[in-house]
Amino acid sequence: MKNVVLIGFMGTGKTSTGRALAQRLGRAFVDLDRMIEEEAGRSIPEIFASEGEAAFRALEREAVRRTAKRRALVISTGGGTVKDAANVALLKENGAIICLTASVDVVLARTAHVGDRPVLDAKDAGDRRQAVADLMAERRELYDVADYSVDTSDLSPLQVVDDIAGYLKREGVFRA
Numbered sequence: 001m002k003n004v005v006l007i008g009f010m011g012t013g014k015t016s017t018g019r020a021l022a023q024r025l026g027r028a029f030v031d032l033d034r035m036i037e038e039e040a041g042r043s044i045p046e047i048f049a050s051e052g053e054a055a056f057r058a059l060e061r062e063a064v065r066r067t068a069k070r071r072a073l074v075i076s077t078g079g080g081t082v083k084d085a086a087n088v089a090l091l092k093e094n095g096a097i098i099c100l101t102a103s104v105d106v107v108l109a110r111t112a113h114v115g116d117r118p119v120l121d122a123k124d125a126g127d128r129r130q131a132v133a134d135l136m137a138e139r140r141e142l143y144d145v146a147d148y149s150v151d152t153s154d155l156s157p158l159q160v161v162d163d164i165a166g167y168l169k170r171e172g173v174f175r176a
């Protein structure tokens with residue numbers, strides 16, 4: 001049984017949609033960020049502040065290594081997980097890769113709370129919209145590894161789940 005792996009930029013809905021999709025499919029759900037937080041006993045912003053991004057990325061690689069070899073999961077990645085080619089290869093080995101996208105303004109609205117997403121906060125030099133636009137442009141090609149993509153800008157989480165479940169059914173990944 002293949003995993004279903006959600007990738008995409010911050011605020012596209014990977015965590016919330018992944019949880020709902022897992023419920024819909026009757027599959028176990030793993031959010032890599034939550035897994036890292038639970039194991040470290042600290043939040044993602046705390047890990048970034050105390051140990052830096054490189055240390056976070058090492059924890060993320062380890063979380064991917066252990067999770068990707070499991071079966072029949074819905075896995076939500078973090079927005080930067082696919083920066084590492086080895087992470088992508090591991091996740092693809094046994095996973096259907098679904099990319100969630102959203103417009104700059106929708107991402108801006110969904111990530112407006114400063115303090116939750118240290119990568120975006122670090123890039124925000126007073127113009128948060130510009131920070132989102134720049135980082136999104138910088139990372140756009142990384143998300144091309146997906147087998148299927150959904151623009152979530154004008155969809156409710158439920159509609160996103162329906163869309164992905166329809167794709168999986170058509171592809172025969174799950175009897176969704």
Ligand SMILES: Nc1ncnc2c1ncn2[C@@H]1O[C@H](COP(=O)(O)OP(=O)(O)O)[C@@H](O)[C@H]1O
Nearest residue numbers: 010011012013014015016017110152155156157
């Ligand atoms: N399709 C959607 N429509 C409206 N709000 C959404 C949608 N998907 C996610 N959200 C909201 O956007 C915020 C970020 O979602 P989240 O699942 O954490 O995204 P990600 O994990 O991709 O960063 C949350 O407040 C969530 O409730």
Ligand SMILES: O=C(O)C1=C[C@@H](OP(=O)(O)O)[C@@H](O)[C@H](O)C1
Nearest residue numbers: 009010011078079080117118119
């Ligand atoms: O894009 C990134 O580099 C990051 C995205 C975050 O996950 P979400 O995309 O779920 O917010 C989290 O992994 C960390 O803050 C770094």
Ligand SMILES: [Mg+2]
Nearest residue numbers: 014015033078
């Ligand atoms: Mg998330």
